[in-house]
Amino acid sequence: xxxxxxxxxxxxxxxxxxxxxxxxxxxxxxxxxxxxxxxxxxxxxxxxxxxxxxxxxxxxxxxxxxxxxxxxxxxxxxxxxxxxxxxxxxxxxxxxxxxxxxxxxxxxxxxxxxxxxxxxxxxxxxxxxxxxxxxxxxxxxxxxxxxxxxxxxxxxxxxxxxxxxxxxxxxxxxxxxxxxxxxxxxxxxxxxxxxxxxxxxxxxxxxxxxxxxxxxxxxxxxxxxxxxxxxxxxxxxxxxxxxxxxxxxxxxxxxxxxxxxxxxxxxxxxxxxxxxxxxxxxxxxxxxxxxxxxxxxxxxxxxxxxxxxxxxxxxxxxxxxxxxxxxxxxxxxxxxxxxxxxxxxxxxxxxxxxxxxxxxxxxxxxxxxxxxxxxxxxxxxxxxxxxxxxxxxxxxxxxxxxx
Amino acid sequence: xxxxxxxxxxxxxxxxxxxxxxxxxxxxxxxxxxxxxxxxxxxxxxxxxxxxxxxxxxxxxxxxxxxxxxxxxxxxxxxxxxxxxxxxxxxxxxxxxxxxxxxxxxxxxxxxxxxxxxxxxxxxxxxxxxxxxxxxxxxxxxxxxxxxxxxxxxxxxxxxxxxxxxxxxxxxxxxxxxxxxxxxxxxxxxxxxxxxxxxxxxxxxxxxxxxxxxxxxxxxxxxxxxxxxxxxxxxxxxxxxxxxxxxxxxxxxxxxxxxxxxxxxxxxxxxxxxxxxxxxxxxxxxxxxxxxxxxxxxxxxxxxxxxxxxxxxxxxxxxxxxxxxxxxxxxxxxxxxxxxxxxxxxxxxxxxxxxxxxxxxxxxxxxxxxxxxxxxxxxxxxxxxxxxxxxxxxxxxxxxxxxxxxxxxxxxxxxxxxxxxxxxxxxxxxxxxxxxxxxxxxxxxxxxxxxxxxxxxxxxxxxxxxxxxxxxxxxxxxxxxxxxxxxxxxxxxxx
Numbered sequence: 001x002x003x004x005x006x007x008x009x010x011x012x013x014x015x016x017x018x019x020x021x022x023x024x025x026x027x028x029x030x031x032x033x034x035x036x037x038x039x040x041x042x043x044x045x046x047x048x049x050x051x052x053x054x055x056x057x058x059x060x061x062x063x064x065x066x067x068x069x070x071x072x073x074x075x076x077x078x079x080x081x082x083x084x085x086x087x088x089x090x091x092x093x094x095x096x097x098x099x100x101x102x103x104x105x106x107x108x109x110x111x112x113x114x115x116x117x118x119x120x121x122x123x124x125x126x127x128x129x130x131x132x133x134x135x136x137x138x139x140x141x142x143x144x145x146x147x148x149x150x151x152x153x154x155x156x157x158x159x160x161x162x163x164x165x166x167x168x169x170x171x172x173x174x175x176x177x178x179x180x181x182x183x184x185x186x187x188x189x190x191x192x193x194x195x196x197x198x199x200x201x202x203x204x205x206x207x208x209x210x211x212x213x214x215x216x217x218x219x220x221x222x223x224x225x226x227x228x229x230x231x232x233x234x235x236x237x238x239x240x241x242x243x244x245x246x247x248x249x250x251x252x253x254x255x256x257x258x259x260x261x262x263x264x265x266x267x268x269x270x271x272x273x274x275x276x277x278x279x280x281x282x283x284x285x286x287x288x289x290x291x292x293x294x295x296x297x298x299x300x301x302x303x304x305x306x307x308x309x310x311x312x313x314x315x316x317x318x319x320x321x322x323x324x325x326x327x328x329x330x331x332x333x334x335x336x337x338x339x340x341x342x343x344x345x346x347x348x349x350x351x352x353x354x355x356x357x358x359x360x361x362x363x364x365x366x367x368x369x370x371x372x373x374x375x376x377x378x379x380x381x382x383x384x385x386x387x388x389x390x391x392x393x394x395x396x397x398x399x400x401x402x403x
Numbered sequence: 404x405x406x407x408x409x410x411x412x413x414x415x416x417x418x419x420x421x422x423x424x425x426x427x428x429x430x431x432x433x434x435x436x437x438x439x440x441x442x443x444x445x446x447x448x449x450x451x452x453x454x455x456x457x458x459x460x461x462x463x464x465x466x467x468x469x470x471x472x473x474x475x476x477x478x479x480x481x482x483x484x485x486x487x488x489x490x491x492x493x494x495x496x497x498x499x500x501x502x503x504x505x506x507x508x509x510x511x512x513x514x515x516x517x518x519x520x521x522x523x524x525x526x527x528x529x530x531x532x533x534x535x536x537x538x539x540x541x542x543x544x545x546x547x548x549x550x551x552x553x554x555x556x557x558x559x560x561x562x563x564x565x566x567x568x569x570x571x572x573x574x575x576x577x578x579x580x581x582x583x584x585x586x587x588x589x590x591x592x593x594x595x596x597x598x599x600x601x602x603x604x605x606x607x608x609x610x611x612x613x614x615x616x617x618x619x620x621x622x623x624x625x626x627x628x629x630x631x632x633x634x635x636x637x638x639x640x641x642x643x644x645x646x647x648x649x650x651x652x653x654x655x656x657x658x659x660x661x662x663x664x665x666x667x668x669x670x671x672x673x674x675x676x677x678x679x680x681x682x683x684x685x686x687x688x689x690x691x692x693x694x695x696x697x698x699x700x701x702x703x704x705x706x707x708x709x710x711x712x713x714x715x716x717x718x719x720x721x722x723x724x725x726x727x728x729x730x731x732x733x734x735x736x737x738x739x740x741x742x743x744x745x746x747x748x749x750x751x752x753x754x755x756x757x758x759x760x761x762x763x764x765x766x767x768x769x770x771x772x773x774x775x776x777x778x779x780x781x782x783x784x785x786x787x788x789x790x791x792x793x794x795x796x797x798x799x800x801x802x803x804x805x806x807x808x809x810x811x812x813x814x815x816x817x818x819x820x821x822x823x824x825x826x827x828x829x830x831x832x833x834x835x836x837x838x839x840x841x842x843x844x845x846x847x848x849x850x851x852x853x854x855x856x857x858x859x860x861x862x863x864x865x866x867x868x869x870x871x872x873x874x875x876x877x878x879x880x881x882x883x884x885x886x887x888x889x890x891x892x893x894x895x896x897x898x
Binding site (some may be wrong): 006011012015018019020026040043048049055060061070090 | 500545742
């Protein structure tokens, strides 16, 4: 229990009051999507998980295979942390942090009892060692999407700005257009940038979330050296998970990451303010924005995507009951697409769509490939008449690119 | 693991609630080990999550037949420890799946709901219809209605508004009290528990859950007040604040729309740190109503009274009042973020009291002195505390309810935990001797209350308990200063 011991204070600073599983208010329909969409026993939400952590630390209980099911039934969305909200008044840091406790338990279990962990998680870790991405795809996948787009590679054409696509978008045919549209939008705004292509490393977000701490730390150290040596001043990410990892997790390393990190929504929002993007096409659509956990709750990026949507002609943005920091996770976080073969993730995704439909929206817009995929899957397995977009889709159309 | 347990019981429970709603593995049941207290609990052998009164009835009948001790859990928010039952053989009933509001009746001003509902959700559902429940002291987002009725409502304001209960008795019988078809007032639409015979509703309020399991309740609701004013005055003497409380109560009791709260010197900095420290007693009048005109009148009367009794109003206090008004953090605002305030400060040594208003000053000063002596001892032992506060408020015209809590750092230090446990236990012993009888009818506190029961009351309790629960299966360790009031369960769940 080496990693759990490191977050011991988080375990003991939790008062076990249960707000993390029970709060309901005008803006909080529920806190924990896992508790809400399972049979609801206490081990499904933070209070029960932390009670178990305390029991493990004190030797009252011992790890067993069922611990795997308990600690992987968490999307690490952090809504429990937001609603609990106990912050040290001096350091302004949380006094307890359920997602960190869960991640620590995953790390210990992976080290001490790897045989209990689902093969799919092991496959992600093995793939990372072999291909430097968690999805088992060859390295060239990361440059195939750019074929024919004349996107400069930073090693041949040094640039001040690195567009970091991440592993998920280039690996999935459904998501590849996001990267291509990002290039088109940046070109439209005359932004000079470059990519790393097949040499782009995995950021290590997925590995950390599933508990492969050693691997994630190794990747972080290597990547910081790589990024610092590139000589770029700015990294722009397409993926919310990559953004949070580079922006927040990398700051905890011994050697800090030098370039500034932006998510594309933040970057585009600034381009719009600077009048570098002019929208010419109207899309008559009533939409709600789904805040990805990594981008919103974990990183505080709430306004830029809304500013973008409000700037697009014909788009009407409607807020759902739970929005911004109270947003209910799409269901795909924390490796949940693997847990129960994705059925729970999909159930949570459907509930998210129902929330959007309840306020009369025709489409859900997000800015994270994991959210987009899970919500699209959920919509596809339902009768809901609602579309899922990445925000880049709407920006791309509004700019009239290719029309 | 399921195979190692008594398969017969497991199978029977599966047939009642469905297999998905039983947890019977060591880790899943351990998740229920602790409530919000530092007094720990007992690991149940199985946990079930029923969805209806009928399911609860069948579970209880089964447990009664096999003499399996039952622990009933709502939000798990007790601060004195959940019942420990009979370690090694408990069946824990998690009531929080029973969280549906059944009807809101705007004509009779009532809500009927399942009792596993968390009160924050209940308030939200009522508020959507333009109503709210008067439950000023409930930590709304963590306590269930059933837990509040059994564990705390007895002295905390809500008891007056509970007008009907559906109870599953320890043999599985379903009984409804207090108004409506099937009750002692067998008339549709009647909600008045005092008519038509003895008030059996009261029997189950504050019983700690030992007489029966509350599955549904009808509770009085009040039209949601949409206008609020807050007045804050400082007083340099406690006696003057008490005079203010008395005069206020003479005008407004019962006072669902006009609570008054008193804070001790320095306490407010914990609640509203942006305003710094105030070293005098603070009286907050929270006035709520339906029109601006009405509120202006109430505000004027309250302010005149406070000034007449020696209260002082300053621009800073007015600014504080303004913040409270605009943030709707009054009783009806229901968002009460007090939990964050508690939790940030550290490991709580809860020192709650309920005292008669008459003679309050003397006892209160003794309690404060006791608390301070214990803090001095903590200091000598090197235990750091993150803060203290004192506050009280009327729960009815004759009673003041409050707390003089302290919060300790280093919650992971077993010596600190042990010190706090002892401090809480000793305080209640001392407070009882001085005339306090606190609101919590749970764990440690229920046993302490029972220590002071006179023989006549013990006889009454024991007779009722033995009659309703001859096998003593329901929360068997509550109210047990005397030896167990009923017989011990004979059979454990076999492994």
